[in-house]
Amino acid sequence: MFHRPQLCHPQWLPPHFLVVFTRFSCYQFHSIIRPRKASSDRQAKHSHGLWNTTQKLFPVSFADTQDRAFMQQALAEAEAAARLGEVPIGAVLVHQGAVVGRGYNLRETSNDPTTHAEMVAIRQAAAALGSWRLNDCTLYVTLEPCVMCMGAIILARVPRLVYGCRDPRVGAVGSIYDFSRDDRFNHRVEVTEGVLASECSELLSGFFRLLRARKKEERKPLSGEGDQ
Numbered sequence: 001m002f003h004r005p006q007l008c009h010p011q012w013l014p015p016h017f018l019v020v021f022t023r024f025s026c027y028q029f030h031s032i033i034r035p036r037k038a039s040s041d042r043q044a045k046h047s048h049g050l051w052n053t054t055q056k057l058f059p060v061s062f063a064d065t066q067d068r069a070f071m072q073q074a075l076a077e078a079e080a081a082a083r084l085g086e087v088p089i090g091a092v093l094v095h096q097g098a099v100v101g102r103g104y105n106l107r108e109t110s111n112d113p114t115t116h117a118e119m120v121a122i123r124q125a126a127a128a129l130g131s132w133r134l135n136d137c138t139l140y141v142t143l144e145p146c147v148m149c150m151g152a153i154i155l156a157r158v159p160r161l162v163y164g165c166r167d168p169r170v171g172a173v174g175s176i177y178d179f180s181r182d183d184r185f186n187h188r189v190e191v192t193e194g195v196l197a198s199e200c201s202e203l204l205s206g207f208f209r210l211l212r213a214r215k216k217e218e219r220k221p222l223s224g225e226g227d228q
Contacts, residue, residue, distance in 0.1 A: 075200065078105075082203070086109060089204075116146065117142075118141050118152065136159070137159065138158075139158050150173060160192070161180065164196050
């Protein structure tokens with residue numbers, strides 16, 4: 001009975017087949033018998049973002065959960081501003097997992113144009129840590145910082161910024177400017193945007209919607225005023 005030889009070894013091939021066999025390159029023959037599936041799986045795993053490249057020790061879900069928790073505290077600060085009639089923007093500054101500074105917008109209450117939420121939180125954190133250099137800190141703010149606040153973040157050496165929704169009018173982290181990526185500064189800021197973006201945006205939209213309705217109500221003539 002005829003036994004079919006193993007074709008993976010050239011010495012078992014007939015002479016007329018060796019010519020055909022030699023036309024295959026080593027790479028082609030290797031790719032036929034050993035498809036590279038493992039490497040593509042690893043690439044797919046990284047492309048889907050299963051692991052955070054900036055924090056290799058922890059999955060992305062851990063960092064995302066932590067960011068959401070601190071952004072919830074920033075939202076609570078923003079709600080406190082809304083109760084005072086201020087534009088609802090809040091911020092918290094975190095050092096090694098603990099909040100060391102918090103603040104909300106106080107521009108109307110204090111008549112001070114520099115009392116943005118970020119500025120208040122930075123001043124509190126510097127006083128709590130006893131240093132103007134806020135190393136190993138993360139600033140969480142509900143709205144994209146303006147030029148003034150982004151300048152303070154850079155000067156305070158804050159290494160990481162997390163914000164909720166963008167400010168297309170005066171935002172300085174990608175909207176009208178991007179100070180975080182400007183090579184001319186001597187400090188770079190790592191930025192994470194979009195954390196609880198819908199909640200932050202809805203808080204601002206609801207505030208201005210209520211403000212417009214209130215102003216419209218004030219412009220209405222009083223009852224009987226037109227008859228005089």
